Amino acid sequence: MGPGYFPTAVGSVLGLLGLALTMTSLSAKAMEERIAKFSWPTLLLIIGPVVLFGLMLQPLGLILSLVMLVITSSYASHEFAWRPTLLNAVVLTVLCIVVFVWALKLQFPLWPAFIGDGG
Amino acid sequence: MLSNLGIGLTAVLAFEPYALFGLSLSLPMNLVYCLLGAFIGTLIGVLPGLGPVATIAMLLPATFALPPLGGLIMLAGIYYGAQYGGSTTAILVNLPGETSSVVTCIDGYQMARRGRAGVALTTAALGSFFAGCVGTLLLAAFAPPLAELAFKFGPAEYFSLMVMGLFGAVALSSGSLLKSIAMICLGILGGLVGTDVNSGASRYAFGIPELTDGIGFVVVAMGVFGFAEVITNLEHKEEREVFTNNVSSMFPTRDDFKRMIAPVLRGTILGSALGILPGGGAVLASFGAYALEKRVSKNSAEFGHGAIEGVAAPESANNAAAQTSFIPLLTLGIPPNAVMALMVGAMTIHNIQPGPLVMTTNPTLFWGLIVSMWVGNLMLVVLNLPLIGMWVKLLTVPYRYLYPAILVFCCIGVFSVSNNSFDVLLTAGFGFLGYLFFKLGCEGAPLLLGFVLGPMMEENFRRALMISRGDLTVFFTRPVSLSLLLVTAVMVVIVALPSIKAKREEAFHEE
Numbered sequence: 001m002g003p004g005y006f007p008t009a010v011g012s013v014l015g016l017l018g019l020a021l022t023m024t025s026l027s028a029k030a031m032e033e034r035i036a037k038f039s040w041p042t043l044l045l046i047i048g049p050v051v052l053f054g055l056m057l058q059p060l061g062l063i064l065s066l067v068m069l070v071i072t073s074s075y076a077s078h079e080f081a082w083r084p085t086l087l088n089a090v091v092l093t094v095l096c097i098v099v100f101v102w103a104l105k106l107q108f109p110l111w112p113a114f115i116g117d118g119g
Numbered sequence: 120m121l122s123n124l125g126i127g128l129t130a131v132l133a134f135e136p137y138a139l140f141g142l143s144l145s146l147p148m149n150l151v152y153c154l155l156g157a158f159i160g161t162l163i164g165v166l167p168g169l170g171p172v173a174t175i176a177m178l179l180p181a182t183f184a185l186p187p188l189g190g191l192i193m194l195a196g197i198y199y200g201a202q203y204g205g206s207t208t209a210i211l212v213n214l215p216g217e218t219s220s221v222v223t224c225i226d227g228y229q230m231a232r233r234g235r236a237g238v239a240l241t242t243a244a245l246g247s248f249f250a251g252c253v254g255t256l257l258l259a260a261f262a263p264p265l266a267e268l269a270f271k272f273g274p275a276e277y278f279s280l281m282v283m284g285l286f287g288a289v290a291l292s293s294g295s296l297l298k299s300i301a302m303i304c305l306g307i308l309g310g311l312v313g314t315d316v317n318s319g320a321s322r323y324a325f326g327i328p329e330l331t332d333g334i335g336f337v338v339v340a341m342g343v344f345g346f347a348e349v350i351t352n353l354e355h356k357e358e359r360e361v362f363t364n365n366v367s368s369m370f371p372t373r374d375d376f377k378r379m380i381a382p383v384l385r386g387t388i389l390g391s392a393l394g395i396l397p398g399g400g401a402v403l404a405s406f407g408a409y410a411l412e413k414r415v416s417k418n419s420a421e422f423g424h425g426a427i428e429g430v431a432a433p434e435s436a437n438n439a440a441a442q443t444s445f446i447p448l449l450t451l452g453i454p455p456n457a458v459m460a461l462m463v464g465a466m467t468i469h470n471i472q473p474g475p476l477v478m479t480t481n482p483t484l485f486w487g488l489i490v491s492m493w494v495g496n497l498m499l500v501v502l503n504l505p506l507i508g509m510w511v512k513l514l515t516v517p518y519r520y521l522y523p524a525i526l527v528f529c530c531i532g533v534f535s536v537s538n539n540s541f542d543v544l545l546t547a548g549f550g551f552l553g554y555l556f557f558k559l560g561c562e563g564a565p566l567l568l569g570f571v572l573g574p575m576m577e578e579n580f581r582r583a584l585m586i587s588r589g590d591l592t593v594f595f596t597r598p599v600s601l602s603l604l605l606v607t608a609v610m611v612v613i614v615a616l617p618s619i620k621a622k623r624e625e626a627f628h629e630e
Contacts, residue, residue: 003315003322006577007308014304021297036558042353043554046346046526047547053530054543069530070523076353077519088520092527104184106535 045076061111062101066093124259127486130188131494149192149491152185154502156193157495160200161503164207165510167214167518169525171201172567173348175461176340177528179468180535187469188484192491194465198458199251199441199492202401203499206243206434207510210236219401219437222409226422226429233425238371240507242379242427243434244500250387250435251496254442257391258449259489265450266475272451274582275593279603281576284453286607287396288568290614299565302556306569309334311577329541336464337536339570340457342549343556343563345529349522350554371427379431382412386432390439395446396455401437408436442492449485450475453572457564460571 025033049072056065070089074080100106131149163174175197182190205220210227223243230239272280289299312323313333324330371379389411390404412432413422422429445462447455452474454460466473471481478485503510533546553563587593594600 003318003320006580007311007322010304010307010311010573014301014308017297017301017304021301024297038554038558039350039354042350043551046350046353047550050346050526050530050547050550051544054534054540054547057534057540057543066527069527073523073526074519077522078353079517079519084520088523092524096527096531100181100531100535104181106180106531107538108531108534 042076046073049073058109059113061113062096062108063093063110064112066096123263123482123486124490126482127488127490130483130487131192131490149189149487150494152189152193153196153491153495154498156196157200157203157498158196158502159193160197160202161204161207161499161510162200162513163197164201164204165513166204166521167208167212169521170344170348171198172340172457172461172564173345173525173529174201175458175465176337177345177525177532179337179461179465180532182465183468183535187466187471188487190469191462191465191484191488192495194462195445195488195492196495199438199495200499202438202441203244203247203503204510206247206430207240207503207507208514210239210243210430211511212514219405219441220433221402222405222433223430225409226424226426229423229425230427230430235425237507238375238427239430241371241504242375242430244504246379246383246386246431246435247438248496248500249383250390250439251442251499252493253387254391254394254439255489255493255496257443258446258492259486261395261446262450262478262485262489265446266478269451269475272599273597274579274586275597275600276603278576278579278583279594279600279607280451281453281572281579283603283607283610284447284455285565285568285572286611288456289565290610295560296611296614298559298561302561302563302565303569306566306571307573307576309339309566310336310570310573316578317581329539329545334545334570335533335536335542336461336567336571338533338542338546339549340461340567341529341533342546342551343553343566344457345525346546346550347553347557347563349525350550351557352518353522375427378418378427382408382416382428382432383435385411385415386435387439390436391443393436394440394443394455401440401444404436404440405433408432438496445488445492448473449477449488452575454568457567460568463571 049069052072053065053069056068067089070092071085074085074088097110101108101110131153132147133149159178160171160174163169163171175194178197179194182193185193202219206223206227208214209220209223210231213224213228227239227243230236285303286300289296289303308323310333312330314321314324314331321331386404386408389408390401393404393407394401409429409432412428413419416422416426416428418426418428444455444459447453448459448462452463452472454463463473466477471477471484529546530543533542534540536542556563556566583593584591594604
């Protein structure tokens with residue numbers, strides 16, 4: 001009963017299931033299915049800004065990271081326009097600071113580390 | 120039961136000093152949390168494209184700062200508030216604000232098109248309130264005997280119970296059975312990432328120090344349910360037609376009331392029963408109730424063209440199920456659906472081990488939570504009917520302003536759980552995985568359930584084998600454990616039968 005016992009058991013079941021799924025889809029009776037098309041631009045414009053946010057937050061602070069997140073991710077929409085996006089960025093950033101930093105007192109660095117404040 | 124409910128009521132109504140703007144006020148804080156939860160829940164429920172799992176995951180960090188009872192009351196409020204809010208969107212926009220209100224769209228929207236939106240909304244609210252009351256009473260009545268039973272369970276029984284819970288969740292949900300079981304296994308393995316408690320060995324960490332603590336379930340929930348939902352929503356251009364003009368006449372006629380009573384009762388009974396079952400929950404309850412009503416109602420010809428029964432039954436059912444799905448969580452410590460899996464996480468963070476012990480070691484918390492649910496349901500009716508106008512306004516906010524907000528709250532939420540940027544990156548990874556799963560027709564809910572139950576399963580599995588000295592037959596020789604496993608086997612066989620398979624697909628595509 002080492003640490004690997006249970007994971008190995010579950011992993012084997014998973015492997016068998018994968019095998020079974022492959023067999024059923026390769027069998028003659030199986031209906032042909034196609035994987036729905038990926039919309040790569042949307043995927044990149046949503047996941048990308050989140051990754052950037054994770055990388056930016058600690059060195060550059062919450063405010064800059066939030067503004068970046070809102071503006072870049074808004075670009076994924078079909079109807080992107082600068083003015084409402086900027087407004088949205090300002091509103092959301094202020095809201096977050098009021099709710100999370102001021103009311104809930106969560107610890108965030110607000111500004112880039114080299115400007116000071118640190119959080 | 121009455122004295123227990125009394126404990127709960129005093130806990131909910133207790134006044135606590137609270138400093139607001141430098142003033143020290145004495146407020147019934149738990150009532151405030153309940154109101155806040157119900158309000159936020161409705162707000163989220165009204166917005167299409169943001170489900171309760173993502174919402175609860177997103178707001179979980181915000182409740183860490185609260186006392187345990189307050190935090191749980193607020194989370195529960197969000198959950199049933201979302202059921203209410205979802206129906207508003209379904210009726211007015213023909214978009215389900217929640218998956219559990221998909222069927223409400225059918226007749227609710229038709230009622231709205233005929234200028235009876237107000238009546239449909241009132242019907243949904245009253246039906247939900249009645250069902251919520253019954254569900255809460257059932258919870259209060261069934262919890263003590265079930266918890267009593269749970270005390271007799273050993274590790275082998277617990278393991279088998281969890282196996283049954285997981286398979287039940289799959290059997291009752293839509294989608295491919297094999298794929299869903301595979302998702303459970305994947306979830307269990309994901310839940311095992313990190314340091315093994317018994318041996319200290321690091322598993323699946325690949326030498327990454329951040330992974331040795333394991334992957335937080337908030338990370339998985341937000342990635343798979345939050346981010347992936349945003350991406351899939353953005354793929355489609357939005358088309359909305361909001362019926363805002365005729366919400367004036369709110370009150371159902373005497374005839375409407377007459378037609379409402381039986382469907383509400385049937386919906387409540389069905390919903391309560393399905394809510395307790397693993398995997399049942401609100402979605403299946405509303406689908407089941409609609410299908411049942413269509414079959415037994417004497418106005419069945421009117422279904423699909425604005426039958427009031429088609430709104431009353433599923434709305435009562437989903438709210439009843441939302442309440443009774445707390446029963447397995449609070450008594451056995453086993454979450455029957457993805458939302459309850461998050462509640463397990465919330466309780467663990469507040470240092471409460473969900474299970475039969477909660478009732479005896481922490482009666483104020485247990486009964487306080489139950490009473491708060493009833494109070495919350497009352498608040499929803501009192502609040503929401505007058506506030507309909509505001510919710511309708513909210514519906515006109517385009518998605519392009521909403522989704523950046525969802526991303527922002529997710530990112531901040533994930534970061535604040537551990538104060539670690541690595542978790543934000545991990546969530547992004549799970550967002551990609553969630554999108555991939557969606558495209559491949561694999562469901563996220565079994566993954567999350569497996570993720571939360573995985574470590575518990577392993578622990579009980581090991582304990583059982585420790586007691587039996589490594590003899591695997593222990594799961595089959597103990598009568599309770601054996602019967603639980605047999606029930607599981609029967610469920611899987613039934614679902615796999617071709618005739619049932621077709622019926623099951625039909626039930627989820629009811630029109």
